[in-house]
Amino acid sequence: MSRVLVWLRNDLRVADNPLWCVDTPAETMLCVYVLDRRWLTPWRPGDARARIGPARLRFLWESLMALRGELLVRGSDLLVCVGDPVDELQGVLRRAPADVIRVREDPGWQESDDVQRLASRLPSAVKLETVSGGTLFTREQLPFSPGALPDTFSAFRRRVAGLAPRPSRMAPVTLPPWPDEAPRGLPPLARVSPEAAGWRVDPLGGPWPEGGERAGRERLQRFLAGPLDHYRDTRNALLGDDVSSRLSPWLAWGCLSAGQVMAQLAERPADDDAAVTASREAFVDELLWREYFHWAARQDGAALFGEHRLPVAHEPALEAWCAGATGVPFIDAAMRELVGTGWLSNRARQNVASFLVKDLQVDWRLGAAWFERWLVDYDAASNWENWRYVAGGGRDPRRDRYFNVMRQALRYDADGDYVAHWLPDLASLPPGPARHAPWRHRPARFGRPWVEPEAWRTVMTSSAVVTGQ
Incomplete structure (x- = not known):
């Protein structure tokens, strides 16, 4: 049996999360999320406002609190740290040693660099496992190598037509226990960002998309129950809560997976109405655009963000x-x-x-x-x-x-x-x-x-x- 540390990033859910699927039974499991200190630095040189703004940070904190609740009822818990991800994880390991660290492979350049930095600092006795996830298809399913990704979305869509998305997994009933020596909990949002703690959504906007897995599932069910049928005709509308799916906040933070969305969509019976069918196809196309960009970002690496630092001059x-x-x-x-x-x-x-x-x-x-x-x-x-x-x-x-x-x-x-x-x-x-x-x-x-x-x-x-x- 091994002691496992799960490093959570954009995968804040318990259902359909490959990070829980360890090869051998785990003696303990420590679940850690690190808010990268770089997100709290200025969004561009010369501007004091942070890279992560109050709305985004509020949604993240709601998602973390919801995840902690889901983990607690399964016999586990969550630790949230703020700082350099590699430094924070090393600090946790000093207090609660682990044999295996599991993290999802993410497309961002900084995220990939963090995994490499951590790997270079770990003792040989600790195994670092990068887990495939966050996409509809696995690397092995793709009919081309990741380095040969088609240059256009249309070509990509033709190449992946007919592929079955990776199966969606049920949420585990229980998880391995929390290590006795490990810290737990998350700091108050006001301590992390007074701006985010004091921010309120403009009343002119629609309902706030509450963070967390449960809220994401509810939004998915609401969309599939009606708005999906007219999605093609309303998706370009500018006002209205149900004119589009609005699932992207939960997909972005991993409160929902694209596989879960496709699985729920597949359970809907076929419809003879041509307009409904066209709306369904248009929605799937949007999920495929997301898929295409995620594979493209993996290929592009640091070049995705441009060749030079952001301009400093006031514009x-x-x-x-x-x-x-x-x-x-x-x-x-x-x-x-x-x-x-x-x-x-x-x-x-x-x-x-x-x-x-x-x-x-x-x-x-x-x-x-x-x-x-x-x-x-x-x-x-x-x-x-x-x-x-x-x-x-x-x-x-x-x-x-x-x-x-x-x-x-x-x-x-x-x-x-x-x-x-x-x-x-x-x-x-x-x-x-x-x-x-x-x-x-x-x-x-x-x-x-x-x-x-x-x-x-x-x-x-x-x-x-x-x-x-």
Whole structure:
């Protein structure tokens, strides 16, 4: 029998978690989560705000508390530390020695580097096991080597068509006991981050997505019970709690696994309604996009995050974008929703990213880092790969990829309900184009935007967004 230390990272659940599956019976099992001290350092040089923002940290702490409850009823417990992951784990091992350390293989470069650093410091008697997980398919299932990942998502989807996702495991009834000599518990959130402890979700946002495995399962069941059937038609909507799955926060932190989602989806009977079938296929495509980016991040390594350190210089355009103060309602509404709730629809994410990079000409990595700070569903692979995609690099590179924000606004928020929701001053304007270009409708009241690209002018003219109309 062995003494096992389970190093938890983005796998905060008991069901379908391969970390519990040890080859031989364990005498004891110590479960540790380390909040990386680097997440509490500035999100970019010269800015005191932390890499991990209050919304994201609050969701994480809720998930950790929920996980601890699940572990306690199974005879185990949880220890949460704050610091350098390798230093903290070595400190735990000095108090409670282990024979085996188990950790999931994650796609982030820093996460991979932490595993290598730990391996280099362990005595030869301690075995470090990296466990495959976090993806729908195993490395062995892929019909290509990880280094030969297709360059585009379409090619990837064709290659994996017909593959069966790895089976989803039930939660263990019991777990090996906690070592008597090991510390346990987690520090209060207020001690870790006063900002996060005092943060409250903006009442203009929808319901807060409470962290934890149980809440994730409930959200999944709610989505499968109805919203899934119209997902293809509503997924680009900007307002409404049930217009998309909104499962990504629990997937990002591992409170749910993609395999669990696919398993629950497979249990739904087939439907003869073509629209329902199309919605189901569209949802599976989104899970495959996540899968593709996770394998891409493993291949890209440190290159995923760009070649150089983030710029230090103060950029007024970046600050205006972060604050939702660019003067472009479609952008400002989205950025205020992000900071007020930690959430943003996929349609809005694409638009604010394109606007920052293509219209404001700001380094894309700064936008990705701001999303890293705020998004409750942040994960390194999906966030950074998506930003590279919008910027015209990375996978499926197209330098001319551009979102015409005005055209997008008039298509996906035709009446301006979304922008008026987050920018109440716009509610005094008539529904429609005027809310998206208020400087043309009432120039004395609404100042000109930060930029007004020529590509917008044709759209605004054809939509009669002119003074007095």
